Amino acid sequence: MGCQWVVLVLAIATVFLGCGLHKATPDSDENVLHLSLITKIQTLDSGNMRDVYGMTVGGNIFEALFGYHYLKRPYEVVPVLAEDLPQISEDKLTYTIRIRQDVRFQDDPCFADGKGRQVTAHDIVYAIKRIANVKYRSQNWPSWNDRIVGLDAFRDYTRQFADEWSVDYDYEVEGFRALDDFTLQIKLVRPWPQVVESVLSDMSTAPVAKEAVDYYRARIPQHPVGTGPYRLKTWRRGSYVELVRNANWRGQLYPSQGAPGDAEAGLLDDAGKPLPFVDRIFFRVIEEDQPRWLLFMRGELDFLGIPKDNFDEAIGSSGGELTEEMIQRNIRLEIYIDPSTFWVGFNLRDPVLGPNKPLRMAISRAIDRQALVDLLFNGRFEVAHGFVSPGMNSYDPNIAEYGYSRYDPAEAAELLKEAEKIHGGPIGPLKLGMPGVDNFSRQYAQFLQKYMSNIGLRLNVEYMDWPTYMSEVNNGHLQLFASGVSAGMPDAIDFLELFGTKYFAPGGNKFFYSNPEYDTLLEQAQVMFDSPERTALYRRMERMVMDDYPAVFTTHRVSYALYHSWYKNYKPHVFSYNVLKYRRVDQHERARYADLLAELKKR
Amino acid sequence: MTPSETPLKDKPIIRRLVGKGRSLWADGLRRLRKRRLAIVCFWISAAYFILAGFVFVSEIADWDNMLTRWNEEIGPSYQAPLKSYEWQSMDGQTKSGWSLFGTDFLGRSTFRKMLYGAKTSITVALCASLISLLIGVPLGAVAGYFRGWIDDLVVWLLTTLNTIPYILLVMAFAVVLRDKSLFGVPLRGVTGVYLAMGLTSWVGIARLIRGEIMKRKESEYVLAARAMGCSSGRIIFQHLLPNVFHIIIINFSLRFVTFIHSEVILSFLGLGETDKPSWGAMIDAARAELARNVWWEMAAATVAIFVLSLALNLFGDALRDCLDPKLRTD
C-alpha cells in the first residue's frame, strides 16, 4: 500500500523532471557575445570604477579622451573622444585638447526629451571635478592628488557641503577648463609625462552628464549614461549584465593597420568595416570554476580565461600547446603577459624586520620562486626577478642576472645567522597576513611556511578577509603580507611610486619603505619624458629598491585565454577595456558547434 | 498522604512487588551486545576517537611520531598512491620511497593528513555537540515542563538565536574571537568554529526536547510520579528525560555527523581550520585538484568522513533500538 504512495510521489517527481528537460542550444540567429565575469562588478559609475570586471563591462559603455590602438604593438596612444593628440606647451605644463563634435550621450530618461545630447568639454571638466569632490569619495582621486593647478583647492572647497550633490560645480578650477565647448585646457602643477596614457585614457575621465548624476543621484552606479558603442540594458548584480548597441554612437571603422603578423592571423579581415559587429553582449557572473569551464566547453561561453585547475585538461603538460580534445573542438589559445607583479612584502616599520636586512635577504633566498610558479600556477606564471613586469617599457632584460630572485637555502642559512646576531637572539615566529581565506591563500601560505621552515624560520599565518587585511596592512600590524599590483599603462612609474616615502600607506607604499636618495630620484623621474636616460633611471631605481629587500617579489602573471573559433578579431589588449566593439561572431560556425559535439560524442 | 508518611514506592510491600529490576542502561547494553553490526560500528567509531585522542595527546606531550610530523615532505608533489618514486628533497638529497595514499601539493603524505584530520574533525564535532547538548537539553526540558515564563524566556532566547543565520554567527564569532583567548587558550580558527556551532545548534535539540516533554508531561507515568509527590526536578531528570533519551541519542549521532559536514562547508567558505590538516580543508583543496586528476586527497577525506558517519549513524540507530524503553518486551 505504502508502495503505491511512493510510486505516486515518484511519478510527480518525474513529471517535474520532465518539465525541466530541454535541449540547450545557443541561440544562433542572434548576434550575441556570451562572456563571463568571475566575480560581481562593484559599480558602473565611470568616476569610481576601479575593479577589472567593472571596467571590462564599463569599457564598452564609456569612452575616455584617449585610448590605445587596438592592433598596433608596442602600444600606441590614439585619440578617442579627442580630435587629435594634445598640444603641449613648451614648458610641458599646459595641454590643449580639441574634442570631437560628433559625440552624443546615449538616450536616457535623465535628459529633457529622453534623447542623448551632444557632449562638450564641460562634461569632461565636470567628470574631473566630480572625482575631486571629496564628498563623492572617488577611488580615483589618488592619481590626481597634487597634479592639476587649482584642483586640490576645489577639493578643499567641496568639504563644506553636506553631500556630494549639493557641491557647487561652477567653482572655477584654473588647471582644468573648457576654453569653449570643444576645447579643453589642462594646466599641470609640474610636468606629468604620463597624463595622457594614464588618467586621460582611463575610463574615470569619460564625460559625465550632470543631468544623469542629478537625476539618479545615489543610483548612478546602476545607471551608466555613456557615449560608447554599447549601453546598459539590464544589470543584476551577482547574476548577469546585458549590454546592447547604443544607437547614438558616432560609429568607427575597424582599423586597417596592425602589427606584423596580424594580417596572417586574420585580424585584418574586417579592415574598414563599420563597428561594432555584435548587437548584444551578455556577461554572466560565474564564481565557481566548474560551471564556467563546462559552459565554455559546451560553447555557451565564447571566451574564457583558463581556470587554474582546468589547466591540465586544456593544455597538456608540455605547456603552451592545446590538448587533442581542445583541438578537435576548434578551440584557440592565446598566451600573453599581463603586466603585474606579486610579492610577499615586509613591513619595514616592524622592529624585527625593519632594521634587519640580512633577515629579509635570508627569507628572499629561502623561497624557491620557480617551485612556487610550478606548484601554484601550473608553471604558467613567470618568476619575478625585479618588480617591474615584463611587457612594460622599462623592463630590464638583465634583471635576472643581479640575482635578487636567487634560491639558495645555504646562503639563506648563513644570512639568518647574521640576522640573529643583529637581532640579538633567535628570531621568533613571524606573522604573515593573507588577503583571503580560500584554498589558494592557504596553499600559498603553506608553501611559504615550508620554505621558511627549511632555514629554521617559523611563520604564523593569519587569513583575513579583504577589509581586515587592508586595515591591518595600512596600520602596519603585520610583519609580512602577500600582495600584488597590475599595470594600467606601459610606463612603470606607478610601480616606482610604490616605494616613495610620499606614498606611505594608506597610499601604495605598504612596505613603509623610505630612502631619501630614492625619493629624490623619484621626484626627478616623475617629471621626465620617455627617453633612454629615463629608462636608465627607472632601472637604477628598481635596483635600489631591490638591494634593500623590502619584499620577496615572487611572480608576474601570464594569462592564458581560450576562445572558440567563431570568436573573431580577438587580440589580447592588456591596457584597454574598450575592445568588445571589435569582436565579431561567426554565427554559422557557432551553430555548427553543437553538431561537432554530437559527432565527437559518437566517436 | 501526610508529609510524615513514607512515599508509596518505598513501602516494603511495593518494593517486593516491583522487584530489583535491571537498570535501563544495563539492559540496553546487554541487548546491544547481541548485535554484531552495532558492535563493529562501535569499534570503528571508537578507533576514530582513539586516533583523535592519540594525536591530541601527542601534540600536548610533544611526542615525535608520524602524525605530529604530518608536515614532513615525503615525496614529490602530487604523487599517486602506491607508486614508488625517487625525488630530491629540500635538503638536496635524492631519496626514494612510496606512499600509501599519495602526496599533496607540497609532497606531504595524504595518509598522515587524513589520520590527523580525525583529530580536527572530532574535536570540532565533539565540542560542538557537547556544548549544544549541555545547553539545549536542560533548557528544552525545563521550558517544556514548566511552560509559563520560563518557557517564554527560553523560547525568546532560542527564537532570537535561531534567527541569526548559522554561517553568519560563526563568522561573527571568528571575527570577535580572533585576538582573544580564554584561560590562556587562543580562540582562533577551530575553537571559534565549534563554540559558534555549539552555541547556535542547541536551539534545535532544545526545541525537540521541549516538544517531546510537552507531549509527555500529561502521560500517565508523569501524573503518577506527580501524585507520588516527586519534585519537578526529579520528574524531569529521572522520569521524563530517560524517556526522551533516545531522541537525544539520535540527535547526537545525527548532529555529530552534521558538524563534521558543516566543517567541510565552513572550510569552503574559508572559516574552518587553516593551520592543521582537516578533512574539510582537504576536500576544499581537492575540489580544485580533481581537475588535474589528483583524486586521492578527495578520496582519502571523503572515505574518512563516510566511514565515520556510517559507523556513528548505524551505532546510534542500534543504541536507540536498545535503549528505547517502549521496546522492552521481555
Next chain:
Amino acid sequence: MTAFIIRRLLYTIPIVFGVLLLTFVLFTLLGGDISYQIAGRDADAETIAEIRHEYGLDKPLFVGLEPLDEDDWQGHKEAYLKQAREAEEGRLKESTAGPARPLSEFELEQEGQKIWLRDLFKERLGGLHLVQAWRMLDFDSQFFSHFTKALTFNFGYDLNRELIADRIRWGVGPSLALTVPMFIGTVTISIALALVVAFVRGSKLDMILVVICVAGMSIPYLSFIIFGQYFFAYRLDWFPIFFVPDRSIWVSVALPVLIGIAAGLGANLRFYRTVMLDEMQSDYVRTAFAKGLSTRTVLFKHVLKNAMIPIITNVVLSIPYLILGSLLLERFFGIPGLGDLMIQAINSRDFFVLNAMTYIMSLLIVIFTLLTDICYAWVDPRVSLE
C-alpha cells in the same frame, strides 16, 4: 484560541527586540569598522572619514540624550522659542497643500551644540510652551538608527549604494523557486518512504534503505553538486549548466532542485523513520491492528496523525529558511537568489545587507513559530492552550 493567538502576537515584540539587540551587538559592536572596505585600497584618511559619516559609523553607539540643566537653558528660553516660532511661520508659508501638523519638536544649534526642544506647540502659534530642552549629545546614535531602520523597513543602501530592499526583492523569487519544490519534494518523499520503512521495520528493505540513507548523508554536499552538474548537465545534457535569464527560472532550477532532494533525502528520511517507529511501537497501533483495521487506515489515520508533532516542528520551522535558499546550490548554478546575496554579503562583509536579511528572517521565524504552536494545538489536543 483567539486569546492564545493575541498573546503570542504580543509575544513577538520582545523577540523582535531581542533580534535587534543581538544584531546590534553582532554587527555594530563586534562587527568592526567597514569603512576601509567601502573606501577601497589606497584611500586617504579623509575619504574614510567621509564614509564613516555617510554610513553613520561616526555616530555615538548608544543613546545619550541629556536634559539641559534648568539654569542652563532658562536663560536662552526666549531665543529658543523665537527660533522655533520663526521656523513654524516659515513652514506655514511654504505649505501650500493645507495646513501641516503643528510643530511639536524642534532642533536648533546653539554654540555648535545641538539642542532639541519637545512639546512645543499645542495648537498652531497659540499656547507655545517649552517644558524642557535637551542637549542632543548623542540622540542620533547608532543604536537608535539601528532600531528605526528596522522598524520602518528602511534599510538604506548597501556598500555599493544599491537599495537593499531592491536586492532582497529580486532575490526572493529565484530563491523560492529553488527551495519550495526542493522542500516539498524532500518532505513528501521522505515521509512517504518513512511510512513504508516503519511498516517493514527490521526487514532487509529497511536495512538497505537505512544504509542508503546514511551513505547519502555521509557524502559531502559539495560532492553531490559537483557530480550532479558535471554528469546530468554537462555529460548527459539533460539540464542547463547554469542560470540563463532568458529562459524560464523553472528550467534553471530543475537540476539544483533534484540535487537538493537527493542530498537532503537521507537525513530527512532517517528523521521521519525514527518518528514513525516511535508511533509504530505504540500500544494503540497494536490495538488498531488487532482490531483488524487495514494497514492503510492504521498508517494514515493513526500513525501519521500522531507523528505530527515532531513532523510539524521540523517542517514549519524549516519554512523560513527556504527564503535563504541554498547557499552552495545557488552559487554553483548561478541562481540569483538570497543565498547568493548572503554569500556575497559575507565575503564583502556587507553588514548592512546581513543586518537587513537577519531581521527579515527573524520576522518570518516569529510568524512561523506562532503557526507551529497553533498547529500543535490543532493536531494534538493534549497540548493545552493557555
